[in-house]
Amino acid sequence: MPDALIYDHLRTPRGRGKPDGALHEVTPIRLATTVLEAVRDRNALDTGLVDDVVMGIVMPVGEQGQCLPRVAAIAAGYAEETAGVQINRFCASGLEACNVAAAKVMAGQADMMVAGGVESMSRIPILSDGGAWGTDPQVAAATSFVPQGISADLIATKWGYSREDVDAYAVESHRRAARAWSEDRFAGSIVPVHDRVGEVLLARDETIRGNSTPEDLARLKPSFAALGEKAGFDAIALERYPDFAGIRHVHHAGNSSGIVDGAAAVLMGTREAGKRAGLAPRARIRAFAEIGSEPTIMLTAPSFAAEKALKRAGMNVSDIDLFEINEAFAAVAMRFIEALDLDPEAVNVNGGAIAMGHPLGATGAMILGTALDELERTGKQTALVTLCVGAGMGVATVIERI
């Protein structure tokens, strides 16, 4: 079986996903072409070698629809032979895109791939794609649907994370992200986004507040109390978790992932294809896994996915030097750390989505790159990257430097 090797990766900075965000004026397809052009140009890549562009897009509708990756590849001037495909595994789509690309390489059915993702959440808002899960009455009932924020609060309830605990986690995410930027730790992988006349629109992640304090966060109202208590979702959650008399609502905008715009690309291929392109491999995909779990608590699957991927790799938790867990909500990362009994100093060392945001389709590819950069910076070898996913899924990928 050929190894799937990572040759390069890069991402745009993440812009606040609102009309006043720096990337709001940039179309999602231009976010995609920005990273496709950059990964080609800085590797002097003959795109005729690239079989396929696999991108995660979670709201593939409107200007983000229509198999955007293929159209973006043509628009970016890639070879006509380079195909493109959009995939959706909710929040893990960017990592899933990397896994799908790696799987094609490992199966001997592709030589060179670009994986990644894009999401302009300011232009194509979350839930733009409709869907049956919470809205079709039969489906909502059969699946005990609750919104993710209720699930996150349920995790906090079940494992006893207080409001102070989750706020402290959020403050630390901002502190770490600010430190990473001040020490230029992301410099090798950031592609600034320019406007039409070449001015830089955004060169740094826009939502980091390095001076954020627990006192600031304590003032924010819980975001999901009304949905839980008034709209009835707490009752649905308690039906599945009946040993609790109520749900502790601790999450709010300040300790949940930010809504942002951004795109990412990862260049992957076989050893031979890399040689033909004159590229040096930086890491190898050791293993990956996806898993489903109880859908009402929904967001605890990262540890299950991690264990499954590690088993597949023949590794133990102790064999992993660095962990990246998407900070969808503070309690998700905290539960992951607790479930695998990890040293918090080895997890999200450069901050996460609470500080920098979570551009749904792109995040997985972004944090895979963040993990690789940090391995290289610190001279370490192995990293595990994972995200929680709607409807109770989890995805994890293990990489190893070469």
Add this chain to the structure above:
Amino acid sequence: MLTSAIDKDGIALVTIDMPGRSMNVIDWAFTDALRAEIDRLAADPAVTGIVLSSGKTSFIAGADLAIMNGMSGPGTSPASASERIRAMTDAFRAIETCGKPVVAAASGTALGGGLELMLACHCRIAARNDKARFGLPEVTLGILPGAGGTQRLPRVIGIEAALPLLLEGRRLTADEALALGILDELAEPEDLVAAAKRALQEGRVDASAPWDRKGFALPGPAITSEAASNIFLLANAKVRAAGQRNYPALEAILSCVYEGLRLPIDKALKVERQYFGHLVHGDVAQAMIRTQFFARQRLARVGRAGPDPDGALASACRSAMDAQAMRMLTEGMSPAFVGNAARIVGLARPPHLPGEDGATHERDRASLRPTGLRLLRAAALAAVAALERGDVASAVEADVHAIDAAGFPVWTGGPLSMIDTAGAAAFIEACRADGLEIPVGLAAMARDGGRFHPNEEAAA
């Protein structure tokens, strides 16, 4: 029961007047007669328009619930029940598509099938009548308006306004129904028929429903809009939290609207009658119709309808549940678990429990509903004992008072209906598994294959 008079303008005045009844109700004979009359008038070239009116002070009180009996029990299925209700759906659809303008002129109350019939007319006029009520209360009996109500009401007034009416079964005054757009016009009682004829003479009534015309747009948010998605998201949660899936009609009504509004009306009516078939064939609807309609009607007739919260039956049920809850705590269940178990089976009042602290080991959530049912079974045994002691006069009274005074869940039809639904033998077996003591009389009833409510009683 139907008489028609055609005036010089060719307007046929059809008067609905069921002999020997104080109010009109819809049964199969009426359905067939209505269908035949509409077909006849549609084929008569002299007829230019039709007015449907009532010979009574109310329009139509609803369906004759005796027709629901033929839709459950041996030899029936959801499919056969769905096929049976089709006669009514098709008769109403025949009004809508007869090719001539039809005006409903309601002298008073139109509930359930009565309002569904009005919704199938091209124009709805009601008399100013303080006593008149308009609504689709089927949900309160565990069923849904299966003759077009879930499809036409949202098409007339929009999803957002229709859902609460369908899900709560609320009865509106004529003014409220006019304000919502369910009625097109109010008239003085003595002017009602003339007003209906004027609407026809002045050409204000189309001979087709808006949804049968090209370019029809639902009032309010489109069914495929994000706004509609949000309405359903919240409505789904609301009915789940309120009903805990004990009332299948709630989900079925939501699904009829969610699925049906995406379809042309004929396919939509098919979806509706299939959900209806499942409901009417199910135990919950049968128990609710038995207790919430027939039993209450009977008690009202003999003047024994008032609940008695301090009565012997209610106290016995409540203390049986309290005792059972205490036993559950000694078995290691947390107070939260027992409270959630009571909530999930729909107990209006949870049993008395000590403080919420001291949560013990986590329990299998699969045991939650069985735990709640155990509370209900304990209360049901207390009701059996109360009946044996003569604390209540009849099984009918025991069921109604347990619901009203002890908060016993409505979906069961009451404690004795719950035993009948399970069958006494199966009920006793479940009680034994719970460690509950079986009264001698109940064991004898199980041996004899007896029931608290004779089968034919529901048809009374």
